[in-house]
Amino acid sequence: MPTLAPADLAQSLTDRAETVRSAWLDAAAHELRGRTTRGELEREQSDIFDALVDGLRAGATTVGAEAFDQLRGILSDVSAARARLGFTPRETAVGVFALKEGLYALADGSGGSGGSTDLLPLLRLVDELGLFTFETFAAAREAIISEQAEQLLELSTPVVKLWEGIVAVPLVGTLDSARTQVVMEKLLNSLVETGSTQAIIDITGVPAVDTQVAQHLLKTVVAARLMGAECTISGIRPQIAQTIVALGIEFGDIRTRATLADALVDALREGRRSPAGVLA
Template structure:
């Protein structure tokens, strides 16, 4: 069968009667179980059906070519929409695969129609796989964005007193999180004009050499901004671990609890105000 004749057969198959689109919409709507309205499915598949028909008419079965660019764009949009609504990859691909059931040949179909249908199923299979790939990329983007949001939420900078801010850390402290801690702490020092910062590690389950190095980098960065840092939450187990590892904090002040650190900082700031002739 010639390429032009094959394309014409496929177009005839896709547009054989007015009920094809309605059946396609109905089949997809049922698989989505009401989580997306029929009107939304109707809009998506109407655009996809029109784009698919035009693409087959112009480019035949070359779904990776320029003639199918609109179809691919529509499928990416559909996949992103499904991913954001929490649908599975299978439910997403069904929006394409359901067309095969609607256009399945009947007992009275001609050999030419059956051949055209087999060609169409191969095309729809390829587009369905493309849809799953687009869905997977979107899910990765969503997960990455959520991870960044959780990272932001897990490193709050709290104003404890005038001129005193604190960063209560909970969970594992790695390089990526240390960078976020530095950025938020330094920005908070600038915004609030604070001269003292407390890094509380009470919620950090374990402190090893790497974590200690991360803390030291954060303290050095704060000092470059003109702020003095105190590390609180040094429990007996952590102290023993740091001694065993040979980690030294040098002249950095460490305290057992956040309350002790705050008391130390307030006393330090009070002495400075008194020496300057202010109120003690």
């Protein structure tokens, strides 16, 4: 028996819509095991089914066809929603792959093996749609992870106003290029917003200081100075001091102090000396 044309496949799906959708819904609900409600699944599948039929009627046979633009959009929205809700890739893709159960039911009712052969293009299309859903889910998950990483980076790099004209950046963890950029941006913005002239970069929570970390600190200090603020690096523990000396790292004329308290005392003292100082 010759392979059915897309329009004929669409007609077959429409004629047996209830059978196909019922088997599809049962298979998806069984796989998801209560991860989403049956009513929600039914609404999603209704939208997918209608868009699939419309694309087939327009002659589309591959997932990238223009006639399937709406279908791809629906699948992208479903994939992104599932990614945000913490679904696994399998749980997301199975919602599409389960459509095959409905197609098998359609084939069984259309004449045995001949009907099955006629539906091969549709089965291949479902495979393509499932892979598209998987890829879209993966991209959405990557975007969410990246966004969460940026948010964590922001939260782990606060700028604290200690006194009028004095701000501090308490650093915890490793200082790399990406985090240095965040530190620099937040510090410079804070200097502008608060009108501060003294900044303290506290590295008490930084586990180790090597040449790269030192370079990042120096860049931040230089950027703050360009904004008219003087910086003090505090939290120089004995181990950190020994490492800095062993590596031959030079901080030049940048003030360094053992503790945040010592740095704050220095900043207050500098404020008294300044004509527009913090205590003047």
